[in-house]
Amino acid sequence: MMSGSVVDNTVSSGNSSAAIPTDISGQILDLDEDDDLEVFSKDTTLTDGSSFNASMQTSPASMINQYKFEEDADTKDIFVTVDNPESHVTAIETYITYRVMTKTTRSEFDSSEFEVRRRYQDFLWLKGRLEEAHPTLIAHPLPEKFVVKGMVERFNEDFIETRRRALHRFLNKIAEHPIFSSSEDFKIFLTAASGELTSHKKQGPGFLSRMGDTVKAVAAAVRGVRNRPQEFTEMQEYVEAFSQKISSLDKVTQRIVREQKEYLEELKECGPTYALWSQSEEELAEPLKNVAGCVDRCCKETEEQVKNLSDHLIPVLHEYVLCADTLKMRNDLDKAEDRLEWANNALKSDWTRWQKVMRTDLRSAFVDTAERNVSYYEKCLAVWESFLHSQRTDAEGNGKVDFS
Amino acid sequence: ATLQSTILKERAEIFDTDFQMSADANHQNIQEREREGGRMVEKGTSLLKKMEISVAEAEKRTGKNAVNMQETYTVYLIEMRPVDAASEGTNPVPDSLWRRYSEFELLRNYLLVTYPFLVVPPLPEKRAEFVWHKLSADNMDPDFVERRRVGLENFLLRVASHPDLSTDKIFYSFLTEENGWKETVFETGFQAKADSRLKALNATFRVKNPDKRFAEMKHYGDELQSVISQLLRVRARAADRLYGVYKVHGNYGRVFSEWSAIEKEMGDGLQSAGHHMDAYAASVDDILEEEEHYADQMKEYLFYADALRAVCRKHELTQYELEMAAQDLTSKKQQREELATGTIRTFSLKGVTSKLFGQETPEQREAKLKMLETQIEEGEELVKERNAECEEFVKSAWVDIERFKEQKDHDLREALISYAIMQISMCKKGIQVWNNAKECFSKM
Numbered sequence: 087m088m089s090g091s092v093v094d095n096t097v098s099s100g101n102s103s104a105a106i107p108t109d110i111s112g113q114i115l116d117l118d119e120d121d122d123l124e125v126f127s128k129d130t131t132l133t134d135g136s137s138f139n140a141s142m143q144t145s146p147a148s149m150i151n152q153y154k155f156e157e158d159a160d161t162k163d164i165f166v167t168v169d170n171p172e173s174h175v176t177a178i179e180t181y182i183t184y185r186v187m188t189k190t191t192r193s194e195f196d197s198s199e200f201e202v203r204r205r206y207q208d209f210l211w212l213k214g215r216l217e218e219a220h221p222t223l224i225a226h227p228l229p230e231k232f233v234v235k236g237m238v239e240r241f242n243e244d245f246i247e248t249r250r251r252a253l254h255r256f257l258n259k260i261a262e263h264p265i266f267s268s269s270e271d272f273k274i275f276l277t278a279a280s281g282e283l284t285s286h287k288k289q290g291p292g293f294l295s296r297m298g299d300t301v302k303a304v305a306a307a308v309r310g311v312r313n314r315p316q317e318f319t320e321m322q323e324y325v326e327a328f329s330q331k332i333s334s335l336d337k338v339t340q341r342i343v344r345e346q347k348e349y350l351e352e353l354k355e356c357g358p359t360y361a362l363w364s365q366s367e368e369e370l371a372e373p374l375k376n377v378a379g380c381v382d383r384c385c386k387e388t389e390e391q392v393k394n395l396s397d398h399l400i401p402v403l404h405e406y407v408l409c410a411d412t413l414k415m416r417n418d419l420d421k422a423e424d425r426l427e428w429a430n431n432a433l434k435s436d437w438t439r440w441q442k443v444m445r446t447d448l449r450s451a452f453v454d455t456a457e458r459n460v461s462y463y464e465k466c467l468a469v470w471e472s473f474l475h476s477q478r479t480d481a482e483g484n485g486k487v488d489f490s
Numbered sequence: 491a492t493l494q495s496t497i498l499k500e501r502a503e504i505f506d507t508d509f510q511m512s513a514d515a516n517h518q519n520i521q522e523r524e525r526e527g528g529r530m531v532e533k534g535t536s537l538l539k540k541m542e543i544s545v546a547e548a549e550k551r552t553g554k555n556a557v558n559m560q561e562t563y564t565v566y567l568i569e570m571r572p573v574d575a576a577s578e579g580t581n582p583v584p585d586s587l588w589r590r591y592s593e594f595e596l597l598r599n600y601l602l603v604t605y606p607f608l609v610v611p612p613l614p615e616k617r618a619e620f621v622w623h624k625l626s627a628d629n630m631d632p633d634f635v636e637r638r639r640v641g642l643e644n645f646l647l648r649v650a651s652h653p654d655l656s657t658d659k660i661f662y663s664f665l666t667e668e669n670g671w672k673e674t675v676f677e678t679g680f681q682a683k684a685d686s687r688l689k690a691l692n693a694t695f696r697v698k699n700p701d702k703r704f705a706e707m708k709h710y711g712d713e714l715q716s717v718i719s720q721l722l723r724v725r726a727r728a729a730d731r732l733y734g735v736y737k738v739h740g741n742y743g744r745v746f747s748e749w750s751a752i753e754k755e756m757g758d759g760l761q762s763a764g765h766h767m768d769a770y771a772a773s774v775d776d777i778l779e780e781e782e783h784y785a786d787q788m789k790e791y792l793f794y795a796d797a798l799r800a801v802c803r804k805h806e807l808t809q810y811e812l813e814m815a816a817q818d819l820t821s822k823k824q825q826r827e828e829l830a831t832g833t834i835r836t837f838s839l840k841g842v843t844s845k846l847f848g849q850e851t852p853e854q855r856e857a858k859l860k861m862l863e864t865q866i867e868e869g870e871e872l873v874k875e876r877n878a879e880c881e882e883f884v885k886s887a888w889v890d891i892e893r894f895k896e897q898k899d900h901d902l903r904e905a906l907i908s909y910a911i912m913q914i915s916m917c918k919k920g921i922q923v924w925n926n927a928k929e930c931f932s933k934m
Contacts, residue, residue, distance in 0.1 A: 324752055327752045328752065331748060331749040331752070334741075334745045334748075335745055338738065338741040338742055342735065342738050342739065345731065345735040346735055348734070349731035349732050349735050351731075352724060352728035352730075352731050353728050353731075356724050356725065356728060359717065359720050360721070362720075363714075363717040363718075366710060366714060366717065369903075370898075370902055370903060373906050377906050377909070377910075380910070380913075384913075445755065445756055448756075448934070449759075449931060449932065449934040452763070452927075452934070453928055453931045453932050456924045456925070456928035456931055457924075459920065459924040460920075460928065462920075463917040463918075463921045464917070464921060466913065466917045467914055467917035467918065467921070470913045470914045470917070471914060474907065474910050474911070477903070477906075477907055
């Protein structure tokens with residue numbers, strides 16, 4: 087029987103699938119306790135089909151196997167997309183829904199294709215549920231609830247698009263996660279009609295979407311790491327340092343965007359100046375107009391470049407800033423509890439997994455950025471080369487000096 | 491020889507032929523200059539064909555100035571080397587002397603006064619303008635001094651390749667006689683002319699029948715000055731911003747490096763990517779240095795615009811003086827007529843006083859008439875002279891303006907092309923750096 091600094095709970099331990107408790111944190115503790123117990127006693131009551139406590143769907147043994155299972159794109163059996171934002175107006179509010187499409191070969195799904203519409207609230211709910219159920223695991227962050235600085239309109243096109251991409255990434259992270267993707271809540275999220283989802287939400291203790299509560303639960307559950315203090319410290323130190331670095335990168339990238347925008351403002355005046363000049367000239371009019379056009383085209387490319395950074399690199403960096411913050415918080419509140427090997431492994435495996443995913447995400451984000459930069463310079467190069475070409479043919483045509 | 495001097499030499503050759511053709515038109519100018527004691531070095535050839543001119547070095551000196559105070563100034567080494575010697579294989583020590591900026595100014599002022607009908611090449615700016623924040627506005631700054639050295643050399647090459655200016659004696663002695671040159675210049679008495687002309691130029695005067703072509707030219711000069719100023723301003727601001735963009739990327743280098751220290755698998759990729767970000771940030775210095783050269787080319791024509799306007803202004807003055815002389819003559823003739831016929835048509839104080847105090851005696855009238863006759867004769871001579879002056883001015887000026895136009899079109903077109911080449915080089919560097927970075931990132 088687990089004891090120690092367990093929070094006093096109001097509900098007796100026992101059946102994990104009891105009715106809704108008043109003190110949730112205690113319940114969760116209990117859950118874990120029971121889970122541990124049940125795990126070791128191979129009690130399969132967990133899989134009693136309760137649709138409200140969607141914790142482990144599979145048996146512990148197979149779960150451990152899943153942890154060893156390497157993410158492989160070829161064996162991916164579920165594909166999720168988020169697109170097609172639409173605005174809905176009711177008497178009370180205006181909100182956006184997104185289309186969530188699922189294609190899967192998993193047997194637990196009734197069919198192979200699903201299409202539903204979900205709003206941001208629904209995503210928040212899902213995240214909350216998953217964190218509740220698996221406090222030891224690392225969930226990917228969701229885009230922020232409200233607008234970030236720089237944007238004014240909640241329903242601004244760019245904002246919606248940025249959010250859509252983030253929601254898409256979030257769902258895909260869930261789908262790729264060995265444990266999360268087998269969650270019942272996840273399945274319901276992907277498949278249930280709006281009415282169904284609403285009633286499902288109402289039934290479960292699903293309002294735990296606030297980060298704070300989740301963190302407390304997570305903290306309480308991070309036990310037994312005392313068994314491996316060195317690893318824990320290492321992870322703590324790493325998370326702290328990583329958080330700093332990723333925040334710096336986020337800031338640096340935002341600064342670059344700012345500087346680029348200011349550069350663009352000045353560059354926008356160059357083209358018109360050359361054009362103005364061409365009006366006073368005769369022989370020079372053509373090359374001057376040409377240069378004006380080239381500068382204008384480079385302006386457009388620069389504008390797109392700035393947009394790319396804002397749309398692609400910054401959101402990813404930002405998500406990892408949020409991730410790092412979450413990780414830091416769980417580290418901060420460590421409660422000493424003797425932890426069973428299983429929990430340790432769970433945390434460690436997910437941690438390893440998370441690091442791998444992080445590496446992949448950031449690598450592809452930076453590779454993408456580098457590619458876009460190359461493309462930017464290639465386009466500008468083409469612009470100026472066409473100018474040179476026009477001047478050469480002009481000069482040679484007029485019998486002037488050849489300057490190749 | 492630098493590319494620039496080759497180009498200027500080529501142009502000098504072209505204009506030598508022009509020079510021959512317009513020799514007759516300029517004949518009067520030549521005569522006038524000979525009258526003024528200006529001896530030509532060589533008739534019909536441009537100086538650059540024979541001599542290579544360069545401003546090779548700059549040095550700091552200290553000395554006492556006019557008010558006996560200690561001052562620090564920069565001197566520039568002018569070298570002249572005969573063209574043939576280089577190709578013959580012999581390498582004689584070049585003739586060289588040191589000059590400071592104020593002496594260049596003196597030379598140019600002399601040329602301006604002596605050849606008011608020519609578009610005199612401009613000097614590099616006296617004080618750094620249109621600077622962006624990284625550039626120094628300090629005259630003692632080594633970068634500024636270096637750019638000035640180049641500008642001064644350019645000035646000398648321009649003068650030396652000009653069909654008329656290159657043959658000027660004072661110019662030649664500027665290049666050859668270190669000591670006593672200043673005195674020689676002052677001895678020409680050009681300053682007296684300068685003063686009177688300057689006074690006239692500053693005074694506002696209206697020309698009754700402005701020459702349309704010159705009015706247009708002046709207007710063009712105004713526009714050119716305005717638009718190039720605007721371009722230089724905008725460019726400087728853009729350069730400032732671009733500098734910021736590149737330099738901020740240096741922070742990536744720093745953070746990647748720090749981050750790589752805490753990573754196992756990503757470490758190498760991050761570290762090397764960081765180095766490329768540093769290289770990217772550093773590359774902007776060279777880029778902007780090249781752009782500064784482009785800005786200098788534009789500046790030269792900004793100042794050329796001023797020289798062009800000066801020619802137009804001086805033409806206006808010449809025309810004004812002619813009109814004044816003509817006007818004076820007409821009034822004198824009218825006075826004579828009135829005196830001769832006894833009718834008073836024009837108001838004159840003499841007329842009024844004579845009415846008040848009685849008519850003049852026949853002797854008085856005779857004397858007056860005679861004086862008027864002399865004045866009219868002189869006046870007619872003056873009008874003829876001024877008219878010839880005006881015609882001469884117009885002819886010479888217009889030849890030079892055409893020459894200038896061709897030079898400007900050619901030079902500015904080349905400047906635009908070199909700007910494009912610079913942009914291309916910048917893009918190529920960017921492509922290389924980011925491809926390298928991409929490779930490093932993929933190894934993360």
